[in-house]
Amino acid sequence: MDFSYSEEQLMLQDSVQKFVQKNYDFDTRQSIIDSAEGFSRDNWQLFAELGWLTVPFAEEDGGFGGSAVDLIVMMEEFGKANLVEPFMPTAVLCGGLIAGLAQGERKGQLLTQIMEGSLQLACAFAEGGSRFNLACVDTSAKQEGEQVVLNGKKIAVLNGPCADQLLVVARETGERTDRDGVSLFLLDPSTSGVNIHSFANVDGKQSANIGLSEVVVPAINRLGEKGAALSVLEAAVDRAIVAVAAEAVGALDTLLQKTVEYSKTRKQFGTPIGTFQALQHRMADMFIECQLARSIVIMAAMKLDSTESAEAKTRAVSAAKSRVGLAIRRVGQEAIQIHGGIGMTDELDVGHLFKRVTALAIQFGDADYHSERFASL
Amino acid sequence: MNADFSAEEKAFQVQVREFLQKEFPAEYKAKIDANIRLSKEEIVHWQEILYRQGWAAPSWPVDHGGTGWTHAQRHIFATEMGLIGAPEPVPFGMKMVAPVIMAYGTEEQKARFLPDILSSKVWWCQGYSEPNAGSDLAALKTSAVRDGDEYVVNGAKTWNTYGQYADWIFCLVRTDTTAKKQEGISFLLIDMKSPGITLKPIVLLDGHPEVNEVFFDDVRVPAENLIGEENKGWTYAKVLLTHERTNISGVPRGKRRLRALERIAADTDDGFGNTMMDNAGFRGKLAAVEIELLALEYAELRTLAALSVGKAPGPESSILKVVGTELAQRMDELFVELAGYNCLPYLPEQFEDGFQGTPQGPGNSASAALTYFNNRKLSIFGGSNEIQRNIICKHVLGL
Numbered sequence: 202m203d204f205s206y207s208e209e210q211l212m213l214q215d216s217v218q219k220f221v222q223k224n225y226d227f228d229t230r231q232s233i234i235d236s237a238e239g240f241s242r243d244n245w246q247l248f249a250e251l252g253w254l255t256v257p258f259a260e261e262d263g264g265f266g267g268s269a270v271d272l273i274v275m276m277e278e279f280g281k282a283n284l285v286e287p288f289m290p291t292a293v294l295c296g297g298l299i300a301g302l303a304q305g306e307r308k309g310q311l312l313t314q315i316m317e318g319s320l321q322l323a324c325a326f327a328e329g330g331s332r333f334n335l336a337c338v339d340t341s342a343k344q345e346g347e348q349v350v351l352n353g354k355k356i357a358v359l360n361g362p363c364a365d366q367l368l369v370v371a372r373e374t375g376e377r378t379d380r381d382g383v384s385l386f387l388l389d390p391s392t393s394g395v396n397i398h399s400f401a402n403v404d405g406k407q408s409a410n411i412g413l414s415e416v417v418v419p420a421i422n423r424l425g426e427k428g429a430a431l432s433v434l435e436a437a438v439d440r441a442i443v444a445v446a447a448e449a450v451g452a453l454d455t456l457l458q459k460t461v462e463y464s465k466t467r468k469q470f471g472t473p474i475g476t477f478q479a480l481q482h483r484m485a486d487m488f489i490e491c492q493l494a495r496s497i498v499i500m501a502a503m504k505l506d507s508t509e510s511a512e513a514k515t516r517a518v519s520a521a522k523s524r525v526g527l528a529i530r531r532v533g534q535e536a537i538q539i540h541g542g543i544g545m546t547d548e549l550d551v552g553h554l555f556k557r558v559t560a561l562a563i564q565f566g567d568a569d570y571h572s573e574r575f576a577s578l
Numbered sequence: 579m580n581a582d583f584s585a586e587e588k589a590f591q592v593q594v595r596e597f598l599q600k601e602f603p604a605e606y607k608a609k610i611d612a613n614i615r616l617s618k619e620e621i622v623h624w625q626e627i628l629y630r631q632g633w634a635a636p637s638w639p640v641d642h643g644g645t646g647w648t649h650a651q652r653h654i655f656a657t658e659m660g661l662i663g664a665p666e667p668v669p670f671g672m673k674m675v676a677p678v679i680m681a682y683g684t685e686e687q688k689a690r691f692l693p694d695i696l697s698s699k700v701w702w703c704q705g706y707s708e709p710n711a712g713s714d715l716a717a718l719k720t721s722a723v724r725d726g727d728e729y730v731v732n733g734a735k736t737w738n739t740y741g742q743y744a745d746w747i748f749c750l751v752r753t754d755t756t757a758k759k760q761e762g763i764s765f766l767l768i769d770m771k772s773p774g775i776t777l778k779p780i781v782l783l784d785g786h787p788e789v790n791e792v793f794f795d796d797v798r799v800p801a802e803n804l805i806g807e808e809n810k811g812w813t814y815a816k817v818l819l820t821h822e823r824t825n826i827s828g829v830p831r832g833k834r835r836l837r838a839l840e841r842i843a844a845d846t847d848d849g850f851g852n853t854m855m856d857n858a859g860f861r862g863k864l865a866a867v868e869i870e871l872l873a874l875e876y877a878e879l880r881t882l883a884a885l886s887v888g889k890a891p892g893p894e895s896s897i898l899k900v901v902g903t904e905l906a907q908r909m910d911e912l913f914v915e916l917a918g919y920n921c922l923p924y925l926p927e928q929f930e931d932g933f934q935g936t937p938q939g940p941g942n943s944a945s946a947a948l949t950y951f952n953n954r955k956l957s958i959f960g961g962s963n964e965i966q967r968n969i970i971c972k973h974v975l976g977l
Contacts, residue, residue, distance in 0.1 A: 202580065202581055202582060202583060202584075202587075202879065202882070202883050202886065203579060203580055203883060204579055204879065204880045204883040204884070205579065205883070205887070206579060207579070210579075270579045461975050461976070461977065464977065465976075465977070475977045476977070478968075481967070481968070481975075481977050482964065482967045482968075482971070484975055484977065485966075485967035485968075485970040485971050485975070486967070488897070488970055488974060488975060489897045489900060489901060489970070492877055492894065492897050493870075493873040493874065493877055493897075493901065494873075496873050496874075496876035496877040496880055497869070497872055497873040497876060499579070499876055499880070500581075500872060500873075500875075500876040502579075503579065503580060503581050520868075520869045520872050520873075523865075523866075523869055524869050524870070524872075524873050569862070572862060572865045572869065573862070573865070575868070575869060576861050576862070576864070576865035576868075
């Protein structure tokens with residue numbers, strides 16, 4: 202048993218910490234969010250140079266190793282700094298889908314482009330009626346000879362506005378929630394019939410709703426076997442869940458730390474508010490939440506890296522996402538409450554972290570959804 | 579990073595498991611599964627079995643007859659004991675007074691007291707809390723006045739667990755009334771047969787006199803029973819309180835109880851033609867408890883891993899007590915919810931050996947309310963959960 206990070210993981214952590222300290226103060230982050238693309242291409246190039254974009258990938262795919270523990274080391278640091286660059290959508294989620302489904306030369310090309318930093322990707326899986334069920338797909342894919350015609354509406358496509366390519370989940374056969382019949386297509390967003398409605402999320406992240414109307418893609422753009430993409434999609438999303446949960450753990454740590462600091466300096470009734478036991482015990486509870494959240498995310502990452510069954514892995518991931526979802530509510534709300542009015546303002550980073558973790562709690566399924574998924578297995 | 583035990587540790591796990599399956603008496607296991615209390619003789623008998631195996635004191639050093647186990651081995655042992663339901667040795671001698679004697683006692687005191695603790699010949703109880711000194715333990719007033727080679731002890735201790743079984747009591751007593759309250763306290767060992775000691779049982783909410791009030795009326799205690807220096811007792815007691823903060827989360831026991839909840843839920847009608855296992859609300863609560871147990875298990879493993887590489891158990895381990903006890907109490911609530919009417923008849927005798935009645939409902943439904951009442955103690959004893967939160971604030975958050 203060993204819960205310490207390896208030498209390589211410590212170096213990775215150090216490298217992210219140094220970058221963040223140098224390049225990611227609150228004002229810089231705000232100016233990045235306010236920029237046209239909502240993230241910094243320069244930063245992204247730097248990520249590539251630092252080798253960070255190889256972290257999600259296995260060595261045989263040219264990556265750093267692809268362990269989930271490596272991933273949480275990075276994501277925690279990203280979370281602490283509330284980093285906005287689309288690492289999760291491009292490298293973790295879409296990278297995982299390509300590594301799991303694409304074949305041969307195309308796979309090599311796409312992965313190389315991701316790791317070099319020259320490709321932005323977004324995965325369109327969610328729909329208006331799907332909530333968090335990945336098998337619920339109304340978007341249709343009809344094969345006509347060498348082509349496939351896509352029709353449907355996708356929502357909540359993170360990094361959709363800036364994606365060079367989209368990965369679209371569509372149904373080829375079966376009923377709305379059947380596990381069989383779901384395929385994944387690589388789609389050029391400039392294709393005729395693709396209508397991208399871009400917007401910023403509450404946490405400043407770029408997202409999109411995407412309409413697909415008689416969109417024609419070559420059948421060779423189907424990644425993997427026809428109608429058999431769901432299990433790979435679920436596995437890739439499970440990995441992405443551990444990534445966002447780790448990001449939340451980092452962000453919650455910052456929220457706790459900033460709240461404790463503030464309570465030591467903010468005076469009311471002639472004394473720092475941190476001397477009031479009514480607030481102290483709430484901060485102790487925030488600490489407990491942070492520790493439990495971190496513990497269960499480590500558990501899930503270790504399970505993903507283990508040789509246990511797919512079901513055991515899914516259970517672990519859902520347990521983690523559910524528990525972190527609770528921690529997000531408790532720590533996030535208390536951070537705002539203990540800061541009082543100043544915590545409500547747009548000028549303080551605490552509120553921005555609160556918004557970010559709230560989005561993370563919803564992403565890929567909230568606490569209740571994952572508690573139910575956990576119980577059903 | 580990995581949560582796996584080494585090959586040696588796995589072999590040890592198998593050894594412990596086989597030992598428990600063979601040596602933990604089947605009739606005790608049956609009683610524990612049926613929520614029947616073991617008698618003093620049965621508890622002592624079980625501890626003697628562990629003693630003969632050389633496993634009576636997992637945390638003691640080899641010099642004193644302990645196992646010399648690593649933290650991982652102790653964890654494995656406690657886990658296997660918890661999973662099978664075998665009671666851990668009564669902590670007052672083994673885990674509480676013995677480490678203080680080892681650290682601060684004289685060679686004579688070590689030779690006199692430690693072997694009998696190890697072999698379960700002597701049953702110890704704790705004399706800390708007083709009617710007016712609970713969380714504010716240093717406010718204790720029981721006095722010990724030196725008179726020649728003796729101390730004369732007067733006062734009252736309370737919440738004394740199983741004092742009715744005890745041969746000896748370790749006490750915090752006030753030896754200097756003029757000093758700051760923490761600085762006038764001494765650590766004194768007292769024979770329970772001493773003239774002037776009387777015991778008054780305190781019946782708890784489950785009808786069982788698990789604890790006592792102990793009165794000291796001019797009790798004469800040989801001065802050689804003082805541990806360490808006079809007026810340094812608070813320091814020694816604090817060491818004891820930070821001792822053994824691992825294996826306190828109750829994860830193995832929690833796992834056993836979770837399985838029991840699942841079994842009872844599957845056997846409990848929901849009144850609409852299904853069982854409580856089909857009740858979405860209940861299943862949600864059960865899942866939440868199971869998830870919390872996982873988080874707690876890994877929080878404890880992280881503490882254990884830190885200990886294993888020589889780090890001291892930090893005040894962070896206070897969270898194990900808080901979360902472990904609050905989770906156990908959540909499970910008590912679920913047992914009550916499943917039991918419904920079945921737990922309302924007041925039957926304190928159902929925990930006693932030889933109980934002839936037929937408790938209502940599946941599994942241990944009939945005892946759910948009494949267990950729920952009794953386990954409210956969990957967040958009160960061992961430093962109340964509010965005190966644990968104070969520790970986190972002071973020593974972790976710097977508040």
